[in-house]
Amino acid sequence: MERNALAQTLDCGQCFRWKREADGSFTGMAGGRWAHISEDNFADVVKDKFWAGYFDMGLDYVGIRLEFCRLDPLLEKAVAFAPDIRILNQEPWEAMCSFIISQCNNIGRIKGIISRLCTAYGEEAENGMHAFPLPEKLASLKDEDLLRLGCGFRAPYIIDAARRVSCGSVDFGVLKGMPLAEARKKLTCVRGVGPKVADCTLLYGMHRLEAFPMDVWMKRAMKTLFPGRTPEFFGRYAGIAQQYIYYYSRSNPQIFKEDALKA
DNA sequence: GACCAGGTATTGC
DNA sequence: GCAATACATGGT
Numbered sequence: 001m002e003r004n005a006l007a008q009t010l011d012c013g014q015c016f017r018w019k020r021e022a023d024g025s026f027t028g029m030a031g032g033r034w035a036h037i038s039e040d041n042f043a044d045v046v047k048d049k050f051w052a053g054y055f056d057m058g059l060d061y062v063g064i065r066l067e068f069c070r071l072d073p074l075l076e077k078a079v080a081f082a083p084d085i086r087i088l089n090q091e092p093w094e095a096m097c098s099f100i101i102s103q104c105n106n107i108g109r110i111k112g113i114i115s116r117l118c119t120a121y122g123e124e125a126e127n128g129m130h131a132f133p134l135p136e137k138l139a140s141l142k143d144e145d146l147l148r149l150g151c152g153f154r155a156p157y158i159i160d161a162a163r164r165v166s167c168g169s170v171d172f173g174v175l176k177g178m179p180l181a182e183a184r185k186k187l188t189c190v191r192g193v194g195p196k197v198a199d200c201t202l203l204y205g206m207h208r209l210e211a212f213p214m215d216v217w218m219k220r221a222m223k224t225l226f227p228g229r230t231p232e233f234f235g236r237y238a239g240i241a242q243q244y245i246y247y248y249s250r251s252n253p254q255i256f257k258e259d260a261l262k263a
Numbered sequence: 264g265a266c267c268a269g270g271t272a273t274t275g276c
Numbered sequence: 277g278c279a280a281t282a283c284a285t286g287g288t
Contacts, residue, residue: 013269099269099270100270100271102268102269102270103268103269103270103271104267104268104269104270104271104283104284104285105268105269105270105285105286106267106268106269106286106287107268107269108268108286108287109268109285109286109287110268110269112286113285147284147285150284150285150286151284151285152283152284152285152286153271153282153283153284153285154270154283154284155284157271188271191271191272192270192271192272193270193271194270194271194272195270195271196269196270196271197269197270197271200269213269214269215269215270216268216269216270217269218269246269250269
């Protein structure tokens with residue numbers, strides 16, 4: 001049951017533009033750059049400043065894991081399942097748009113939609129890949145353009161988000177300096193952005209590590225694994241705890257069924 | 264063919 | 277406030 005460290009981070013549900021190759025390496029895009037990353041070249045890749053930032057190399061994950069393991073035995077279990085998860089520094093607009101698309105959708109289809117969106121509207125980059133489309137680009141589209149790509153009922157949400165970001169009514173630079181609750185409230189002004197997508201934007205796109213997205217899996221996990229606890233229980237890196245718990249829960253759904261049998 | 268997928272907006276009590 | 281429902285789409 002060995003999962004390589006790279007897969008734990010790139011395949012744990014926080015990002016959608018990496019493709020796992022047959023040999024366990026990954027190819028994908030971030031910040032308009034293409035990369036092929038493997039266990040072997042990872043150390044070299046993160047010598048580059050951009051990738052070091054993307055992979056959050058400046059944060060002491062060893063220490064944070066230690067804290068988590070001391071905090072709660074079930075959290076310790078989740079950490080042990082995929083200890084090498086790191087929270088990536090994704091672009092805020094890409095994170096927001098990606099998680100708008102994620103609602104009521106499955107990971108495979110989310111990746112497919114995003115891939116088509118990039119091919120159709122993103123700037124061309126290396127190896128025939130495309131950057132994530134700029135908000136200005138998507139702001140000029142009609143619902144129909146996005147329906148063609150399979151966006152479904154999320155099409156108008158994406159366009160509203162693109163408009164608000166490109167006109168500056170939602171300004172990630174400003175949100176960065178705001179208290180979490182305030183930034184969250186501002187984000188939910190966008191149609192199609194509720195508390196969950198707002199928290200995903202804050203955690204994955206703005207590196208607000210205290211943000212704690214509550215999707216169906218996390219609700220289940222909180223109820224059965226951490227009854228009576230709130231996100232605050234996990235401290236200022238609650239978002240990282242969330243990622244450990246989310247991935248552990250997704251990968252071991254039987255833990256909920258066993259619980260149901262006992263009841 | 265019904266049911267589900269990292270939700271949200273709208274409506275009705 | 278809180279439960280119910282519609283919202284496109286593709287895969288089991």
